Amino acid sequence: MNKISDQLSVQVFGGPTALIDYGGLRLLTDPTFDEPGYYGRPDGRPGLTKTAPASIAPADLGRVDAVLLSHDEHPDNLDHSGRKLLADIPLTLTTPSGAGRLGGTAKGLATWETIELTRPDGGAVTVTAAPALHGPEGAEKVSGDVTGFVLTGQGLPRVYVSGDNASLDAVRQVADRFGPIDTAVLFAGAPRLKPVFDGALLVLDSALAAEATRILGARTVVPVHMDSWEHFTEGRDDVVAAFTAAGLADRLRLG
Template structure:
């Protein structure tokens, strides 16, 4: 099965699995400030592809809606027009429209692609009441690769759980950046070294890191990723599309 990815920017990527087009965490706003509670998240890099240029989307895979670096203002407009939005129960309730909960370890089918909801934890153990619920996804299709989309997950233990239950994983789309904010004295997403370790756990032959730069609360950048994967002997697994670029992952 031909599988491609187009990197839009931040956590936003367009995955095409045999003609089924799935968009992750829509973020299309230009650089600027995004207030959230008593904090302000600052976006430094705008999208490489605008909403009107994305084309047909069969479903949105929304890890969570409560943080503007995963769903911003223009992203909210986009999901309002999407035929299907899959995510957490809270996202479905808050967004309404075509947003639906995809419960943990349960699946729906879009075209020929089976989409399974998997856990994600947006910070250390016990942080869920502060960061909110987050969803990851595993995608599979007949004669196609198995794809893991992590969402904002900071737990390698959860990665192991997914590998144990739904492995083997062929392609891992991992959210990184080692995000940190004044919300708590802890990291909220994987760092580059942890992404490499996640690739080892999953035994994924292709790893696509996204959400690795572009925001002020990130403590790492896109440039940190290749060195970390080289350190673990995984440089040949790394695929890092330039913003806007479409890359063929499998034929």
């Protein structure tokens, strides 16, 4: 567990899945708990292969107050076990289109829309939907809508969860509204699928994650989404190397 302060800790379980304890609330990102295997697509587009299991089972998570789901359409962000888990969680925050597909307790947030969650001590956490782009410019038509999140609250650090975002312009928008960020949970891994967007990045690579850290003025960075899937082309060592080259290695908190 990365205990960053008395009000913030982050546990990383593999892929994009992490449990953020924030002001007493327990917030789970993109739940993926299936065993390794191949996920085909009925439309004939390239499937995805999971190469390693999560480091925890859903039954061992304990209480989860809400899910922060960047998007629901790809199994490396929401798999079968993750979908099943959503039924037992009071709230899932995601894109408006995703909430429409998921139903149940899912609530869609448009970019910059906010919702307040009640903390155990009676205070509030504000969750703001942040812009994200899952691939190069114009990717939405193929990859679908994606969202990030910013967490704020009185006496709490500012936390940015990027979701599956490949755009530094989106990061700059977050920095303009909320910077400097205290802790950034950055989805990285440089995922690529050669037939999709000619192999362009679908999410940040390690060097772009380091640049995003600089843009945000982030004091602490917890990288996720950099292991457990075959189409992730960079991993932990690449992240460390990129942050070291950028003079930012002291900001990394690796799970």
